[in-house]
Every structure is written in C-alpha cells, then in structure tokens.
Amino acid sequence: MQPKVKPKLAVWKFASCDGCQLSLLDCEDELLDVVGAVELAYFPEATKSVVDGPYDVSLVEGSITTPHDAERIHQIRRESKVLVTIGACATSGGIQALRNFANVESFTRIVYAAPQYIDTLKKSTPIGDHVRVDFELRGCPINQYQLLEVINAFLNGRKPNIPTYSVCVECKRRGLSCVMVSQGTPCLGPVTQAGCDALCPSYNRGCYACFGPKESANVPSLxxxxxxxxxxxxxxxxxSLRTFNSGATDFERESIRHAN
Amino acid sequence: MSISESNTNMNVIDRDGLDRLFEVLVSEGYLLIGPRVRDASVVYDEISSTRDMPVGLKDEQEPGRYRLHERGDGAVFGYVVGPHSWKRELFPPVQKLYQVQRNGGKPDMEAPAADVQKRALIGVRGCELAAMAIQDKVFVDGPFVDEQYKRRRENLFIVAVHCNEPAATCFCGSMGTGPAARSGFDLAMTEVIGGGIHEFIVETGTELGATMLDAVPHRESTEDDRVRRAMINETARQGMTRAMRTDDVHRLLTRNYESPRWEEVSERCLSCANCTMVCPTCFCSTVEDVTDLSGDHAERWRKWDSCFTSDFSYLVGGSVRPSISSQYRQWLTHKLATWQDQFGVIGCVGCGRCISWCPVGIDLTEEVAAIRESEHPAKRYV
Structure with missing residues (x-):
C-alpha cells in the first residue's frame, strides 16, 4: 500500500569516497520509481534542495575519523527514525581504518605540508561504534540491488532479503567452480558475506572480501x-585481510595474529 | 557393486557412434546436457557434440584440491565427477514458485508454466543415478510432490557411463552405488580404449533407450567385449582407495551427539556451505518473497540453502544452530544417520564431492572414522 505521505529519505556522508551513495543514482532503471516512492529530503549528490528533519530513513555512508564527525553522527541519529549504514567504511571503518594499525601522525606528516591544521582521530571507526544502527548494508561499494531491496522492504513493511552467509553460496548457485580448489587461487569467499553475486570468482579471481566477514567467519582456519x-x-x-574491511573484528584479529 | 552380469541387450558403438547418438537425441527434441570444461573443471551444461566434451582429460582429486590433466588417450569419459551435479537440472538453484499481482481488491496468483523441455543427460555415473533416486524420494515419492521436479524428471533421457578409474576421493564402492551404474538409465556405456580400439559397449535399460540406439550404427557385443567390460569394471572397483563403514553409522552418530570431535572439526570447518551445494542429494532450500516498490507485484522464489547458514535454522529468538560445531553435526548426522529414519536410505552416495570441494579439505569419511575411534580411546595405549 502506497503511504499517503512519502517517507523522507536522507543520505549522509562521512569519511568515504561517495561510491556507495552514488550506487543509488546508479539505479537508473529504478530511479524514477524510487523518487516516486520516497522524498529525497537530503541528498546533496542528487539535489540542492534541503528539507529539514526528522527523516524516516537515513542512509549513512563513511566512517568516523574526526572529532567533528563524532559529534555530527549523534545529531543525525536524533533526526532519523531508521538509520541504515551503507558500505565498508560505515560498517567496519573502511580502507582508512588501516590507520588503526599505525600512528596516524606519521601519515599526516607525510601527506600534508602543514599537518598542524589537521584535526583527526587516531582511529577510523564504524558508525555502529558511535550510535545505534538499525540495519547494515555491506560492500565496497554496496550492491545497488541490495540498496533497492532495503528501501523496498522498508516501504512494504517486510524483512529485507539480505543474506549473511558466505560468497560460496552465491558462487555455487551460479554454477561457478571454486577457484581455490580447481586453480589454487587464494580466495576469501568462504569467510566473506554474500551480496556481490560472486563477482570476482565469476572472472576467475579470488574474492577480496569487499563485503566483510560473514556470520561465524572462521578466518583462522582459512x-x-x-x-x-x-x-x-x-x-x-x-x-589480504587488510583491505576494505581491515577494521572488522574477525579480519582485524587474524591480521594482527599474523602480523606480529 | 559389480557390474551387471546380464548379457542381454548389449551392443557396441564406435567413437563416431557417440556423436551419431547425440544427433538422434537432438532430432527427437532433447536438449543435450553433458560434461564440458569451464573454469578449469568439468561442469554440466548444454553440449552439442563430443567436441564440447572434456575429451582426453582426467581429474586428479584430493581433499580441497581438483586439477585437470591430459590423459593422452583421447577418452571421452576419462574424468570422474566435478563440482556440478545433475540436481541443477531437476532442482534448479534459483526458481520462481509463483507471482502475485494486486488487481483491485483481489490478488491474481500465477505459477510459472511447467518446464516441458526434454533433456538428455550425458555421462551420468552410478553414484549420480543413486543420488537422483534419493532426491526422487524427497521430491516425488513423499506426500508433497514437487510438480516442477517431477515434470523435469519425467522428461529425462539418461545416458549413464560406468566409471573406469575412480578418483582418490571416491568411495562409491562402500556405499553400494558404483563404480558401475546399476539401474535408472536408458542407456549405459563402458568406454573401451586401447590397442587401436575406441568403442562403447552399450547396455539398454529401457524401451526408449533401445529405440534411440536402433537409429545409431552398432554391432552386437561379442564374448570378448563382455569379458573386457567385466575386467574394466573390476579394475575400477579395485582402484578405489577410500571407503566408509556404514553398517554401524546410524547408531554411532546418534549416540555421539556430544562427541568432542564436533568441536575439533569446527575449528577447521568454514561453515561456507560448499559441501551442501556440491552434494548431489542435499535438497534444502529457502524461500524469499520479493516485491516491487509499490507493493502491487510480489514474487516468491526458492533458492538453494544450507544447514550451514544461521538463517536456515532461525526461529523466534534466534538460530537453533548458531555454532559451526552444531551445523557440522547436523549435516553429518542427517546425511548418514537420521536421513535413514526419514527416507529409508542413507543420504550419501560416495561421490566424494564434499571432500574435493571443501575449501579446507575436510573429509567426512575421516570424521566418521575419528568418531568411531574416539569410542575406544584405550586402544591408543595398548
């Protein structure tokens, strides 16, 4: 049943590359249906117009890396009925969580001519470390169809079909042969959450774990x-364990075990 | 299981005869599904002639490892089994069950039309025929008949092949399903190769099989052919290096629900579900409902699922089997023990796929043996 008043959707950005929120604009065939079903109340990548909160759904991209952002996310949470984090940055700290294994000042000194103006946190942390998150969408970037599925499920009041099992399940349903077993190619698929439809194995490559650790990921065994x-x-x-989701607990713990 | 001793209905076709048989099947409206090489492995997909098949290749298999090698003899069926099983054809990995369209106040429900395509399966092994017979019990013989499965099954033409060389992961001998195909085929072949000969000794299993074979140039088998066939089968039977004891397995597993071995194997098991996906008898699925954004159109889809996912056993309040040890225990005890209570047969056919395609090489025959061994720990100190 179509709601009488369209739900207000907001898209927020923290430390990230914008790729995940652009996935919404990449839904070219479905985009008109989406804007017909929801009001884009705050989405600077798509429209200059801004509608004040509160918002029915907030999509949050990016990780928390500055003291300012650590404050801002609380304001967004207060204005959002449902808060959905999108992408590896928002769910595990992203590539920038590599700083968590080093001294961030050693980076700022190399990168910036005047590092004293840089006000940044020692660690890049996921949104869930700061505020309550209602739903997490994984991926670097997220899968646009998974994003549509979450919006769709919200609009229709049903459970989103977002599996938490391994990439292997998608791989085998597609009829692909295991690259690790048949070619000896290292693959993170058995410990990685599905969602990409086994994209890399379909091109004879091992999985890079863009979607982060699956439920009960046995990373030590792999x-x-x-x-x-x-x-x-x-x-x-x-x-391999320190790419898009180096800050995810299962990967972080195992990479530290082997790094030392 | 040794090969059938029956001398009746046994004929011989040559290498070209195999392609001729395929042409006959195609002319009768069959879609040929057979082995072909993809992603460095033998998979089952549409083929048009033996040119598409893994001619001259063999598969070397061990736990967690599969490699194709040149044989050097041009054998057409010189491989054993790959990651695919025929269940893809009968129980597709993803299948729409029905759709609903909101039409005013009344929903219009519509199920997809039955798949009436006739399929000829080329190169079905003894273990795979046994697996089909087991899935028949699940999908057709019980009180709830899967009409889509049933229709696809009825439209099959099965060309079986007796295995000449088992892989190191095969244990069909101890499961009583191979290396020779016993029943459930329209035609069954033994590939004879060597000494300048490349022929197929063909048994006829059905009237339909006989009709198809009649359209292919063939000769009657001789005593020499039959001796050769028996010898090839005996060599295959003796070449099997792996085995699993099954006479006590039901009692063994059901009295070992608390065995420490489940925790031990869970340290290696990835709960990735590969074993269940490649298993030719595993039949578990999940159902997903999808809608369009307006909610006016909804569809119900069935997808392969696995006892190794936590959602699979999710009930109110959480998953019944959240730990890897409980998931592995469920899979193994169901497959080998409680499957017998449910369907009257063991759920394993000894094809070895779960051993080869486990990304970390877990071997169920080794796990069963370890549990049996654990009941007599004193022996270690004798």
Missing part, C-alpha cells in the same frame, strides 16, 4: 589453509 596448502606468504595473507 588462513591456515592459505599458508600450508596454497603457499601464501605471511605478509600477503596480512595484506
């Missing part, structure tokens, strides 16, 4: 197999 049976070097294993 690491052991990579090292002992696929002859993956320790530093390559650590690098």
């Amino acid at each position: 690491s052991q197999w990579w090292r002992s049976s696929l002859d993956v070097r320790r530093e390559d294993l650590v690098r």
